[in-house]
Each structure stands twice: as structure tokens, then as C-alpha cells.
Amino acid sequence: MKDFQKQITKYLSLCGLLLFIVQPLEATEWGDLSGQFIYTGKPPAPHPKKLKIPQNQSLVIGKNGGIKNICFYLRETFSQNIKIHSSYNQLxxxxxxxxxxxxxxxxxxxxxxxxxxxxxxxxxxxxxxxxxxxxxxxxxxxxxxxxxxxxxxxxxxxxxxxxxxxxxxxxxxxxxxxxxxxPYFTSTDETGAFTIKNLPVGDHEFKVWHEQLGNIEAKDEWKRGRIKIKIKPGKNDLGVIKVSPKLVKKQ
Structure with missing residues (x-):
């Protein structure tokens, strides 16, 4: 009987050890991607209040220079057979x-x-x-x-x-x-910030697009608004991404 109890104890200890190892591995399979788009030029002037037409929403610049409504999403060609985090089942x-x-x-x-x-x-x-x-x-x-x-x-x-x-x-x-x-898509808020949560770890390519700015090429390597990013476990922050008036004039 004592030998049996010892075997059970060893088995349970081994299970606990496996859980301890597996849980951190599962937690490291996902990463969050964030950043903030800031316009470095002068915001467009609003419509005169006497006009009844609603405010133009094609280029909305916040008080801090943040650009609202920039689309940021995983490109379809890179989404085939991609893992979807269980949190998205709650959408x-x-x-x-x-x-x-x-x-x-x-x-x-x-x-x-x-x-x-x-x-x-x-x-x-x-x-x-x-x-x-x-x-x-x-x-x-x-x-x-x-x-x-x-x-x-x-x-x-x-x-x-x-x-x-x-x-x-x-x-x-x-x-x-x-x-x-x-479900790996988002758009920037009034501060120009965005976050995509629980992306699978690995190499991905994203698309950055805005209705007036078009494909955003804020950096030399961002050809046609395409960004290759290696998602690491935890937080992946692109920081502040500056958008110059030259990009606006190009469109």
C-alpha cells in the first residue's frame, strides 16, 4: 500500500512539473503589437461653423498630432493557416x-x-x-x-x-x-495609437493604409504600406511613427 502511495505521489508531482513547464510555453506563443502615428505638419482647418455639411472625416488629426482611422491589419497572403488566439472567440x-x-x-x-x-x-x-x-x-x-x-x-x-x-x-x-x-486588424484612435492583441509569435507582414494618405510609407522599408515584423512573446511596440506633410502631398 505504501509503495502504491509513493507511486501516486511521484505521478502527481510529475504532472505538476509538466504543467509548470507547459504553461509558460503556451504563454509565450502570443504577442501584442502596438504603435502610434503622429502627423508632423499642421492639421487641416475645420469647416466653417456656418456650413451645414458634417465635418470632413477623411483626415482627422487629434490635439497631439495623432492620425485617426489608419487601418493596420495582417495581410491576407500571410494569414493562411494562421493560429487564432482563443480570446477572439469572444468577439x-x-x-x-x-x-x-x-x-x-x-x-x-x-x-x-x-x-x-x-x-x-x-x-x-x-x-x-x-x-x-x-x-x-x-x-x-x-x-x-x-x-x-x-x-x-x-x-x-x-x-x-x-x-x-x-x-x-x-x-x-x-x-x-x-x-x-x-481577426488581426485594428484602426488608430484619436491619439494615433493602435494595438493588435494576441498575435502568434513569428514572422508576419502587415498592411498600413489610410483613405487620404493611401499606402503609408512612413519609412523607406515600408514599400506600398507593407511592413514585415517579427512578433516576439509579450509586447512588441513600434513606438512613435512620424508621418510628414510630404506623404500627404504625394497622394
């Missing part, structure tokens, strides 16, 4: 895009098309006529007007570039939608 199944005060909110958003669907809501008292300028997914040329209701859109494959979304009744009303086959 909501619906992504919302609203007509509100005659603009789209949010201006830039992302969609993991295999897991999520787009819900477009009209919160204005007047009708809107949504239009998607897709390359690979197909929708009717003239979708029904949206009046105080919501519509569901399902995408069947990923898009190569962010999809322009327009309102045919209000030409200033626009948005952009990243439609991808994975």
Missing part, C-alpha cells in the same frame, strides 16, 4: 455601422467575415441609400432605402483592400470596412 457576432447625424459611425471598422455579420442601422429621421464598393463580394447596385430600420449584410469572402461605403443620397457620407478572414 461579438455583429458589427454595427450607423447612419447618425448624416455621417457613418464608426468611420472605419473591421469585419471577420467568417464569424461576423454587418448590421447597418439608420438613426436619422430621413432615408439613406447605402452602397458598397467591393471587389470580391457582390451586392445589388441599388439597395433599398433605409428608413428608421436596420439591415443585415453577410460577406462571403475577404476583400483585398478596405471597402469604401457610401450613401448615394448624401455624397459626403462615407466609411471604410476591412473585410478579412481573420
Amino acid at each position: 461579438p457576432k455583429k458589427v454595427f455601422l450607423s447612419h447618425q447625424n448624416s455621417i457613418y459611425e464608426p468611420h472605419v471598422s473591421g469585419l471577420w467575415y467568417e464569424r461576423q455579420q454587418l448590421i447597418c442601422i439608420n438613426k436619422d429621421p430621413h432615408p439613406h441609400l447605402i452602397q458598397f464598393f467591393t471587389l470580391r463580394n457582390h451586392f445589388p447596385d441599388r439597395l433599398p432605402k433605409e428608413i428608421n430600420n436596420q439591415r443585415t449584410f453577410r460577406f462571403h469572402t475577404h476583400e483585398i483592400v478596405p471597402v469604401p461605403v457610401k450613401c448615394k443620397m448624401h455624397p459626403w457620407e462615407s466609411a471604410y470596412l476591412m473585410v478579412l478572414a481573420h
